[in-house]
Amino acid sequence: xxxxxxxxxxxxAPIPMAKRRWPDQQIKQAPRWCSVDxxxxxxxxxxxxxxxxxxxxxxxxxxxxxxxxEVGFPAASQTDFDFVRQIIEQGLIPxxxxxxxxxxxxxALIKRSFEALKGCRQAIMxxxxxxxxxxxxxxxxxxxxxxxxxxxxxxQWVKQQAAQQPDTQWTFQYSPESFTGTELDYAVEVCDAVxxxxxxxxxxxxxxxxxxxxxxxxxNIYADQIEWMGDHIQHREAVVISLHTHNDRGCGVAAAELxxxxxxxxxxxxxxxxxxRTGNMDIVTMAMNLYSQGINPELDxxxxxxxxxxxxxxxxxxxxxxxxxxxxLVFTAFSGSHQDAIKKCLQRYQPGDHWDVxxxxxxxxxxxxxxxxxxxxxxxxxxxxxxxxxxxDYGLQMPRWLQVDFSQxxxxxxxxxxxxxxxxxxxxxxxxxxIARKQPIELEAYQISRQQEQxxxxxxxxxxxxxxxxxxxxxGVMEAFIGALNKQLGYNMVLVDYSEHTLGDxxxxxxxxYIQLNIENQRYCGVGKSxxxxxASLEAVLSAVNCAIPALKADVIPA
Ligand SMILES: CC(=O)SCCNC(=O)CCNC(=O)[C@H](O)C(C)(C)COP(=O)(O)OP(=O)(O)OC[C@H]1O[C@@H](n2cnc3c(N)ncnc32)[C@H](O)[C@@H]1OP(=O)(O)O
Ligand SMILES: CC(C)C(=O)C(=O)O
Ligand SMILES: [Mg+2]
Numbered sequence: 001x002x003x004x005x006x007x008x009x010x011x012x013a014p015i016p017m018a019k020r021r022w023p024d025q026q027i028k029q030a031p032r033w034c035s036v037d038x039x040x041x042x043x044x045x046x047x048x049x050x051x052x053x054x055x056x057x058x059x060x061x062x063x064x065x066x067x068x069x070e071v072g073f074p075a076a077s078q079t080d081f082d083f084v085r086q087i088i089e090q091g092l093i094p095x096x097x098x099x100x101x102x103x104x105x106x107x108a109l110i111k112r113s114f115e116a117l118k119g120c121r122q123a124i125m126x127x128x129x130x131x132x133x134x135x136x137x138x139x140x141x142x143x144x145x146x147x148x149x150x151x152x153x154x155x156q157w158v159k160q161q162a163a164q165q166p167d168t169q170w171t172f173q174y175s176p177e178s179f180t181g182t183e184l185d186y187a188v189e190v191c192d193a194v195x196x197x198x199x200x201x202x203x204x205x206x207x208x209x210x211x212x213x214x215x216x217x218x219x220n221i222y223a224d225q226i227e228w229m230g231d232h233i234q235h236r237e238a239v240v241i242s243l244h245t246h247n248d249r250g251c252g253v254a255a256a257e258l259x260x261x262x263x264x265x266x267x268x269x270x271x272x273x274x275x276x277r278t279g280n281m282d283i284v285t286m287a288m289n290l291y292s293q294g295i296n297p298e299l300d301x302x303x304x305x306x307x308x309x310x311x312x313x314x315x316x317x318x319x320x321x322x323x324x325x326x327x328x329l330v331f332t333a334f335s336g337s338h339q340d341a342i343k344k345c346l347q348r349y350q351p352g353d354h355w356d357v358x359x360x361x362x363x364x365x366x367x368x369x370x371x372x373x374x375x376x377x378x379x380x381x382x383x384x385x386x387x388x389x390x391x392x393d394y395g396l397q398m399p400r401w402l403q404v405d406f407s408q409x410x411x412x413x414x415x416x417x418x419x420x421x422x423x424x425x426x427x428x429x430x431x432x433x434x435i436a437r438k439q440p441i442e443l444e445a446y447q448i449s450r451q452q453e454q455x456x457x458x459x460x461x462x463x464x465x466x467x468x469x470x471x472x473x474x475x476g477v478m479e480a481f482i483g484a485l486n487k488q489l490g491y492n493m494v495l496v497d498y499s500e501h502t503l504g505d506x507x508x509x510x511x512x513x514y515i516q517l518n519i520e521n522q523r524y525c526g527v528g529k530s531x532x533x534x535x536a537s538l539e540a541v542l543s544a545v546n547c548a549i550p551a552l553k554a555d556v557i558p559a
Contacts, residue, residue, distance in 0.1 A: 012217035015184070015224035022223045022262035030290055030298040032266035033283060034068035034242070035061045037311075038083075039102050041274040043073065045315055053314040054083045055092075060310040061271070062094055065299045070100040070126065070268070074116035075109035084116040093121070100124035100173065105154025114161040122169040124207065125162065127154045131190055132181030132213075148190045151176070155197035172198050173207035175244065180212045184225060188232045200238035207266065208233065211244035212255055214277075219251045223258035230263040242266035245281040247273060252281040257289065271307060272326060274315045288325040292362045301325075304367040331364040331374050334420075336382020339375045343388040346374075377421045379414040383407035386426060393423045396430070399499050402514050405525040409433045434527035435539075437546045440464045443538055448477055455480045459538070461488075481538055482517070485545060491552075493545070494518045500533060513540040519548040 037057055042048050049057065054072075061069050071087065072080030084101060087093050099120065103113040105127055117123045129150045130139065136147050155174065162170045174194045176187050191208050200206040210229060212222055226241065233239055243259040243266070245252045256267050269275075273282030284307065287297035301307065304326055308319055321329040333339045341358035349355070355363050364374060375385040383403035390396040398406065409429050414421050421429075444467065446459035457480035458471035472484035478495055486493050500513040511533040515526045524547045528539025 012221060015221060015228060017224055017228065020224055020227060022227050022258060023220075025261040025263075027257065027260050027290065027293075027295065030287065030296060031243075031260050031264065032068065032240070033066055033287070033299060034070060034100065034266060034268045035066045035270065035283065036070040036244070036268050036280060037061065037270040037274065039070040039072050039080075039100075040244075040268075040276065040280050041270040041315065042080075044274065044276040044279075045317075047316060048077075048079070049314050051079060051083055051086070054079075055086070056310055057314045058087060058092070060307065062097060064271070064301065064307065067096055068098050068100060068124065068266075070102060070124075073102045075103055075112035081112070081116050088117070088120050095121070098122045098124055098171070100126050102126045102128065103154075103158075105129045105150045105157075107157050110154065110157045110161055114165060117168060118165065120168050122171070124171045124173050125158050126173040126175065126207075126209070127151075127158055127194075128175040128177045128209075129154065130178045130213075131176040131187060132178035133183070134181060135178050144186055144189075148193050151190050152193050152197060155194045159197060171204075171207060172200075173209055173242070174198075175209040175211055177211060178213040179210045180216055180222060180225060181214070184228050184232070188229060191229075192234045195233075195235060195239065200235060202237050205238045205240050207240045207242050209242040209244050209266075209268065210259075210264075212246055212252075213244075215246050215248035215251060215255065218249075219255035219258045222255040223262040226259045226264050227262035240265045242268060243281075244268040246276060247278040247281065250278070252279065253285045253289065256281045256286055272311050272319060272323065274311070274317060282324070284326055285324045288362065291366075302366060302368060304369070325362070325367065331360060331369050332376050333359055333374060333385065334376055334378050335380045336385060339385025339388060340382055341384075342374060343384045346388075377410060377414065377426060378419070379411060381407075381410070381414070381421075386410050389423045389426055390430060394427050395503050396512065397499075397501055399497065399514055399516075401497060401516050401523075402525050402527070406430060406433065430527075434525065434543050435529050437526070437543045439546060440549060441542050441546055443535070443542055446481075446535070446538060448480075448534070457481055457484060459484065461542070477534055478515075478537060478541065481541055485541070489545075491519055491545075491548075493520075496523060498537075498540075500537065502533075503529075511536045513537040515540040515544055517541065517544045517548070519545065520552055522548065522551065524548045 038054055071084055074081040074084045093099055101113050103109045131147055136142055158172055176182055176190050179187055195206055198206050230241055241264045243256050243264045245255040269281035269283040272284050273279040287299045290297045308326055312319055319327060321327045333342055338359045345357040375388045377385055386407050387398050387403040410421060410426055413429055440463055442462045444460040444462060449456045454473050455477050456473045457477060460467055460469055470484040470488045472480050474480035474483050482493055482495055496516040496518050498515050500511055503510045503512055510529055510531055513528045513536040517524050524544040526540045526544025528536040528543055530536040530539060
């Protein structure tokens with residue numbers, strides 16, 4: 001029998017709601033963030049973090065701007081307990097940061113958690129127990145009332161312990177763990193029962209954290225559940241509704257965003273999304289989503305490389321190259337039409353403008369990425385990207401017809417190599433294709449004199465190694481040189497287009513000339529480079545002619 005059988009599963013039932021309001025809401029400000037990297041993230045690691053790693057990650061979280069940080073499950077492990085003690089005793093918790101610890105609803109664990117927090121200025125004690133149908137029936141084998149009693153008993157123990165440590169400013173947090181698999185009327189009944197013990201006020205609210213412990217439905221269902229809870233929980237004004245989503249269906253961020261639209265005040269997650277199974281909600285992505293909408297995320301993610309380095313070192317998990325906002329490839333375009341569009345938009349973009357660049361939802365520079373990484377070349381690339389690289393890295397302002405001509409050389413190279421082509425390789429191909437094309441005709445010397453608006457040019461060229469003197473006159477040097485070559489070679493050669501610029505900003509800089517000639521009814525491109533602008537132009541003409549010669553009949557060239 002085939003085990004890949006969808007009939008094994010049942011769909012998640014929709015939430016009956018007469019009128020949901022959240023679809024019409026817009027997020028206008030960042031929620032209160034709480035990082036759970038050091039607890040939920042840590043508990044999911046192959047190798048949990050050692051004290052040094054925990055401290056490095058804690059410092060990063062503080063630097064990024066988190067004001068609430070769940071630092072561990074101190075009753076569960078000595079490492080977590082010692083870490084909490086260390087940051088308290090060594091005064092490593094900034095005044096405006098509140099640490100949070102998680103505990104099960106068991107007296108010994110609660111006592112140990114309070115012990116870990118002794119001497120802490122302010123702290124969040126986070127109590128949880130599972131409330132979902134599957135947990136009640138199969139894991140705990142308890143009735144609804146018995147499960148509620150676990151929560152209420154835990155809330156009482158927490159209250160009692162807190163009373164014994166009055167120097168700490170306590171906030172209590174309760175999570176009906178596996179909330180999304182819990183009947184809503186029962187979830188609210190349990191939360192209200194916990195709040196009846198804790199007696200929150202507007203001035204001293206509780207945090208009710210509603211976890212999608214496992215993501216089991218589409219994000220709109222989660223939003224319905226959050227809006228429903230907000231509408232039905234007692235003393236809403238004294239309750240901070242917090243979200244804690246996981247990413248089992250790949251929608252952890254979407255669920256949190258819709259949850260905020262549905263009225264939540266606070267969001268828990270981890271940097272770059274480490275966490276159980278497919279991970280916790282990725283705060284980097286959610287915060288950057290806000291940022292990209294012009295909303296201050298209240299977190300400083302500008303040093304993304306530092307974030308990536310610390311998180312990957314501490315978790316020992318690599319970052320996917322296509323991870324939103326952070327991956328190595330997310331601001332990179334390989335494909336030709338994307339590169340062309342990006343190049344055109346970036347050319348128009350002025351600092352201070354609103355960002356509106358095709359294919360780039362945000363400015364890579366905001367995250368410490370530079371434009372060089374934006375366009376990378378392989379066999380899918382087009383002229384725009386190649387020209388962008390040569391302009392950015394080598395200062396070449398290639399005219400469009402040369403971009404078209406040159407992209408064929410790069411394309412051929414990329415296909416032959418079956419690999420990405422580096423900027424240095426692109427420039428080498430450019431040099432070999434045009435500037436170094438000095439056979440069969442090479443310029444040796446030239447002289448120009450100008451009389452009555454006519455340039456008289458005589459030049460010594462070698463053709464297949466034989467030195468020849470050519471001369472002609474014209475309204476400009478180019479006309480004179482092309483005329484002399486026409487006479488010598490017997491071609492019908494016409495100048496189609498021409499441009500030049502310097503490669504630096506002083507009189508000693510090299511000049512580069514780009515030329516397109518029509519030779520015997522075919523167009524050929526040439527490039528010349530020299531400290532002397534006239535020599536660069538003559539070299540460009542010969543570069544085009546040298547390209548044409550192999551394609552034309554050999555007998556056109558005189559012996
Ligand atoms: C969704 C989440 O992320 S929840 C957080 C999960 N994180 C972790 O579990 C990481 C740290 N945990 C641990 O190291 C261990 O679980 C410990 C040290 C806390 C406890 O270990 P143990 O005492 O061996 O118990 P264990 O975790 O296996 O729990 C099983 C018992 O606790 C009970 N239990 C589990 N969770 C809770 C809870 N939140 N409140 C009350 N009782 C609970 C179970 O019913 C079970 O009871 P039983 O032994 O009577 O059958
Ligand atoms: C402890 C709770 C909040 C949790 O991590 C979850 O339910 O995912
Ligand atoms: Mg979790």
